[in-house]
Amino acid sequence: xxxxxxxxxxxxxxxxxxxxxxxxxxxxxxxxxxxxxxxxxxxxxxxxxxxxxxxxxxxxxxxxxxxxxxxxxxxxxxxxxxxxxxxxxxxxxxxxxxxxxxxxxxxxxxxxxxxxxxxxxxxxxxxxxxxxxxxxxxxxxxxxxxxxxxxxxxxxxxxxxxxxxxxxxxxxxxxxxxxxxxxxxxxxxxxxxxxxxxxxxxxxxxxxxxxxxxxxxxxxxxxxxxxxxxxxxxxxxxxxxxxxxxxxxxxxxxxxxxxxxxxxxxxxxxxxxxxxxxxxxxxxxxxxxxxxxxxxxxxxxxxxxxxxxxxxxxxxxxxxxxxxxxxxxxxxxxxxxxxxxxxxxxxxxxxxxxxxxxxxxxxxxxxxxxxxxxxxxxxxxxxxxxxxxxxxxxxxxxxxxxxxxxxxxxxxxxxxxxxxxxxxxxxxxxxxxxxxxxxxxxxxxxxxxxxxxxxxxxxxxxxxxxxxxxxxxxxxxxxxxxxxxxxxxxxxxxxxxxxxxxxxxxxxxxxxxxxxxxxxxxxxxxxxxxxxxxxxxxxxxxxxxxxxxxxxxxxxxxxxxxxxxxxxxxxxxx
Numbered sequence: 182x183x184x185x186x187x188x189x190x191x192x193x194x195x196x197x198x199x200x201x202x203x204x205x206x207x208x209x210x211x212x213x214x215x216x217x218x219x220x221x222x223x224x225x226x227x228x229x230x231x232x233x234x235x236x237x238x239x240x241x242x243x244x245x246x247x248x249x250x251x252x253x254x255x256x257x258x259x260x261x262x263x264x265x266x267x268x269x270x271x272x273x274x275x276x277x278x279x280x281x282x283x284x285x286x287x288x289x290x291x292x293x294x295x296x297x298x299x300x301x302x303x304x305x306x307x308x309x310x311x312x313x314x315x316x317x318x319x320x321x322x323x324x325x326x327x328x329x330x331x332x333x334x335x336x337x338x339x340x341x342x343x344x345x346x347x348x349x350x351x352x353x354x355x356x357x358x359x360x361x362x363x364x365x366x367x368x369x370x371x372x373x374x375x376x377x378x379x380x381x382x383x384x385x386x387x388x389x390x391x392x393x394x395x396x397x398x399x400x401x402x403x404x405x406x407x408x409x410x411x412x413x414x415x416x417x418x419x420x421x422x423x424x425x426x427x428x429x430x431x432x433x434x435x436x437x438x439x440x441x442x443x444x445x446x447x448x449x450x451x452x453x454x455x456x457x458x459x460x461x462x463x464x465x466x467x468x469x470x471x472x473x474x475x476x477x478x479x480x481x482x483x484x485x486x487x488x489x490x491x492x493x494x495x496x497x498x499x500x501x502x503x504x505x506x507x508x509x510x511x512x513x514x515x516x517x518x519x520x521x522x523x524x525x526x527x528x529x530x531x532x533x534x535x536x537x538x539x540x541x542x543x544x545x546x547x548x549x550x551x552x553x554x555x556x557x558x559x560x561x562x563x564x565x566x567x568x569x570x571x572x573x574x575x576x577x578x579x580x581x582x583x584x585x586x587x588x589x590x591x592x593x594x595x596x597x598x599x600x601x602x603x604x605x606x607x608x609x610x611x612x613x614x615x616x617x618x619x620x621x622x623x624x625x626x627x628x629x630x631x632x633x634x635x636x637x638x639x640x641x642x643x644x645x646x647x648x649x650x651x652x653x654x655x656x657x658x659x660x661x662x663x664x665x666x667x668x669x670x671x672x673x674x675x676x677x678x679x680x681x682x683x684x685x686x687x688x689x690x691x692x693x694x695x696x697x698x699x700x701x702x703x704x705x706x707x708x709x710x711x712x713x714x715x716x717x718x719x720x721x722x723x724x725x726x727x728x729x730x731x732x733x734x735x736x737x738x739x740x741x742x743x744x745x746x747x748x749x750x751x752x753x754x755x
Contacts, residue, residue: 238749244752246309251533467631493659621733671744
């Protein structure tokens, strides 16, 4: 198995082994829901003598949680029926909804939201605040004979294997110099060994990639995993400018014809507004740029009127799983499970995945409780989780939306809308079901084919946009607002795995898409006077951990790996 870890293997380093019965990797809503439900079951069944852990690469739980979210509360209510009485951090409830197809200066507003976008009464949430609340509620639990450890600041670096089965993860070393040598502050990572490990790393997880390479988890799925990238800003706006409970979704401008993407605007509490734009990563455009789409979107008269006189207070970027049912990998294997975005648990039509991932965590916990009682952690025993999820309301919802992303691959054309309407009445079926998808990176075209000009570079295109520092911003200005920080003395966690010469070829053929699609301006190519380049420069300290480069690099030359635990963005409102 290929080792793309940030840190070189150190067989001579003595590592402490820490033993867990259950280990959750990642503190997103799926894993937190799984841990919450597992504690309920452990307490009800009076299981004792257990050690349960959860690790999170962010410095604090919630630092890396990112989503523009109108929450379907079905799974939350199943998990915690009295959630409203427990000071759940809702930003309000949806009271007014608008759905638009925008043109540059106007657009068409739907007379009413289509069924799959009806959210009236649902809570609007900041995912960062929501997962912090979930973690705090879990920490209040005291169950005799059960030790629960929430461990933020610990990044899972490698999967631990024994005889072909997963037995835990190794956490990242700290205090490693840029050349890979130990610094005076060096601290070796630990081997966290577990009877079962639940991987909830979010989209394109580093450890999930290793699992796929070793176990071929995607082999039975009709489609490869599929993704979008979203960029979002949080604004403080003048009081009374936007009514409480306001939600807007749009398609159309500024996304070019034939491309898939869209926007959201959500009114948050405290006169805050979330404004975001999402671009599908199966686009053929080598210069696709979610950040650019967001900046242009804010200049639309309908959006500009909401933001004028306000100020941007936080920014973030993230890849989003979007493949759904037809892209789901095998969910269980000897010693482990996948949940949430790592398992493509997202409804592309509803633009929702939090409730589905939480239900995945709940189903996983119920199977884990049975495994703890029986002592059987084999794939055969753990596949009960996959069967339970697929048979649940969440599985039914995902199956009914199974072709949505493929239908919209070329935007909301009349033909796509007609097929969506058909799928609404057939439970998801359309002619050709299941509709196929190619890997996102393979869809990237050359600049000559897409723009009709060989050797075209991004700065030679007139994008009709210049940041003004008030309404619109450069990527570096926005990255500053994300609170992103990394120790710059460590090795780059972004790996060029096939060589700089591949980057040079990509620059000449495709204009180096990584320098464009990255929402944090991590990648730069610096040509000489003759327009030639020798290598790509990587400003890894800018990285917001979106994973887009790992997904969309057309040459498969970039691999995202975790930096030292604690590095990355500091989301508090996203």
